[in-house]
Amino acid sequence: MWSTPYDIIIVGAGVAGAALAHALSTSKRLNEKPFRICLLERSLAEPDRIVGELLQPGGYGALQKLGLESCTDGIDAVPVRGYAVVLDGQPVHIPYPDAREGRSFHHGRFIQALRSKAKQAPGVEVIEATVSELIECPVTGRILGVRATRKAEGAVEKEPFFADLTIVADGCFSNFRSSVMGQAAIKPALKSHFVGLILEDIQLPIDKHGTVVLVKGHGPVLLYQIGTHETRILLDVKAPLPNDLKVSFNFFLVICRPIVIVLLQQFIIDEILPQLPSSVHLALHRALDKDRLRRMPNSFLPPAEQGGHHTKEGVFLLGDAWNMRHPLTGGGMMVAFNDVVILRDLLTGVRDLSNWKEMARVLHKWHWKRKALASTVNILSLALYDLFGADDEYLEVLRIGCFKYFERGGECINGPVSLLSGIVPDPILLFRHFFAVAFYSIWVMFTHPYPRTKRGSSKPVMVVPGYDDYPYLVLKSISVFWTACIVFGPLMWTELRW
Numbered sequence: 246m247w248s249t250p251y252d253i254i255i256v257g258a259g260v261a262g263a264a265l266a267h268a269l270s271t272s273k274r275l276n277e278k279p280f281r282i283c284l285l286e287r288s289l290a291e292p293d294r295i296v297g298e299l300l301q302p303g304g305y306g307a308l309q310k311l312g313l314e315s316c317t318d319g320i321d322a323v324p325v326r327g328y329a330v331v332l333d334g335q336p337v338h339i340p341y342p343d344a345r346e347g348r349s350f351h352h353g354r355f356i357q358a359l360r361s362k363a364k365q366a367p368g369v370e371v372i373e374a375t376v377s378e379l380i381e382c383p384v385t386g387r388i389l390g391v392r393a394t395r396k397a398e399g400a401v402e403k404e405p406f407f408a409d410l411t412i413v414a415d416g417c418f419s420n421f422r423s424s425v426m427g428q429a430a431i432k433p434a435l436k437s438h439f440v441g442l443i444l445e446d447i448q449l450p451i452d453k454h455g456t457v458v459l460v461k462g463h464g465p466v467l468l469y470q471i472g473t474h475e476t477r478i479l480l481d482v483k484a485p486l487p488n489d490l491k492v493s494f495n496f497f498l499v500i501c502r503p504i505v506i507v508l509l510q511q512f513i514i515d516e517i518l519p520q521l522p523s524s525v526h527l528a529l530h531r532a533l534d535k536d537r538l539r540r541m542p543n544s545f546l547p548p549a550e551q552g553g554h555h556t557k558e559g560v561f562l563l564g565d566a567w568n569m570r571h572p573l574t575g576g577g578m579m580v581a582f583n584d585v586v587i588l589r590d591l592l593t594g595v596r597d598l599s600n601w602k603e604m605a606r607v608l609h610k611w612h613w614k615r616k617a618l619a620s621t622v623n624i625l626s627l628a629l630y631d632l633f634g635a636d637d638e639y640l641e642v643l644r645i646g647c648f649k650y651f652e653r654g655g656e657c658i659n660g661p662v663s664l665l666s667g668i669v670p671d672p673i674l675l676f677r678h679f680f681a682v683a684f685y686s687i688w689v690m691f692t693h694p695y696p697r698t699k700r701g702s703s704k705p706v707m708v709v710p711g712y713d714d715y716p717y718l719v720l721k722s723i724s725v726f727w728t729a730c731i732v733f734g735p736l737m738w739t740e741l742r743w
């Protein structure tokens with residue numbers, strides 16, 4: 246028998262890691278002994294990233310359950326009261342139900358507030374060090390801790406850190422997925438990129454509301470205020486990138502970075518800007534001249550169950566290292582905080598963290614307890630991304646149908662926004678609304694005017710489909726319905742198969 250200096254090592258003091266360290270150290274354990282936690286973070290400087298800036302009401306609720314809601318105070322955070330979805334210049338107002346609110350902020354300031362809470366928590370030691378490997382017992386294969394290099398002047402030596410349990414929360418570019426998950430490891434699927442800029446002093450179509458602009462031929466554009474004077478704009482660039490950009494990214498990324506930036510700027514000015522609200526144009530031009538264009542991959546990684554035969558003992562993954570969805574719906578932090586709430590309650594009930602049988606049971610429970618919220622958010626983000634970023638004629642029908650569904654108001658906006666904001670985590674309700682949108686889209690196709698170019702005229706006019714159009718529309722409806730099935734079905738399967 247040997248005793249380890251820590252009960253738990255957490256790799257990464259980001260959204261999930263910092264919140265978990267604080268949550269565990271401030272809750273009462275069944276065996277009365279307070280947790281001794283080592284939180285390893287490669288850089289404790291304020292992060293400057295284009296991620297994690299809008300926290301949905303469901304995520305804010307989880308933050309309150311963790312006693313961390315004060316982390317949004319004093320950082321110039323902005324209340325978020327719902328969404329505006331804009332198509333062809335027309336916004337639809339989608340408020341959160343029951344006057345619920347989320348928060349948006351500068352990511353770095355929020356993370357520093359979370360870290361400061363973790364630093365103040367009893368029993369938590371925060372160390373600035375980069376973890377480079379997991380220490381594995383050569384006999385049992387169990388993970389005993391990690392090796393990390395402290396961020397000190399000239400430090401090169403890898404220092405071992407040992408604990409009963411190691412939790413890896415090192416984010417979307419995790420280096421440890423395959424070592425932890427073994428044969429159960431899944432490669433994240435790249436869906437698109439977000440290119441981000443900050444716009445100064447602009448007026449959004451609806452104040453204190455996240456704005457989603459549906460852009461023809463490209464992915465959606467997101468706008469949300471992150472401070473009194475700053476509004477984040479995220480432009481979705483599909484994967485693979487548009488041809489000219491792709492070439493430049495692949496071949497000249499390192500050598501010709503300025504060319505890449507110019508191409509990307511031109512692409513935004515030519516293709517995206519004309520479809521954005523005019524109140525944004527000037528500020529976007531200014532930001533393109535002044536601000537640094539930043540790009541982040543938007544990946545999908547379904548959650549595979551941990552603690553089974555294929556995964557390593559003594560360690561598990563948390564946060565984006567384990568499960569990712571498209572950031573279109575701003576659900577990542579909400580899922581991470583909700584995971585921390587469930588884990589805190591489960592881990593405080595564990596008598597012996599080194600007993601892997603007990604830990605495996607905890608991981609199984611966690612996996613299924615988080616499903617309602619995590620599956621709803623994961624599936625919705627990707628399904629909505631497919632619809633909003635429609636790149637074929639059937640998805641285009643669904644995109645227009647979805648917008649018109651929102652225009653109906655009432656339950657047609659209440660249901661979807663309750664799902665998106667984590668207020669009602671219910672995959673069945675999501676299924677119902679998704680297929681209601683599919684059927685409504687087909688109805689819209691038969692009954693609403695559409696642009697048609699008449700013989701001898703170059704200008705399209707709006708016409709309602711006539712009986713002669715019906716045979717073609719019936720065939721098209723089958724394809725639209727099938728497209729809806731192949732968008733939703735595989736996503737549902739990724740959540741249910743484990």
Ligand SMILES: Cc1cc2nc3c(=O)[nH]c(=O)nc-3n(C[C@H](O)[C@H](O)[C@H](O)COP(=O)(O)OP(=O)(O)OC[C@H]3O[C@@H](n4cnc5c(N)ncnc54)[C@H](O)[C@@H]3O)c2cc1C
Nearest residue numbers: 257259260261287297298299376415416564565572577578
């Ligand atoms: C473009 C984009 C926009 C997004 N916008 C939103 C949004 O508006 N709202 C929302 O809810 N979600 C959003 N997300 C998702 C959200 O950012 C993530 O879900 C969330 O940050 C995940 O938290 P995490 O703790 O797993 O990872 P992170 O918050 O990334 O934290 C990982 C930490 O680990 C540290 N680390 C990494 N490697 C090591 C190592 N080897 N050793 C030590 N430390 C290490 C990193 O420095 C970092 O501090 C967005 C994602 C993307 C890609």
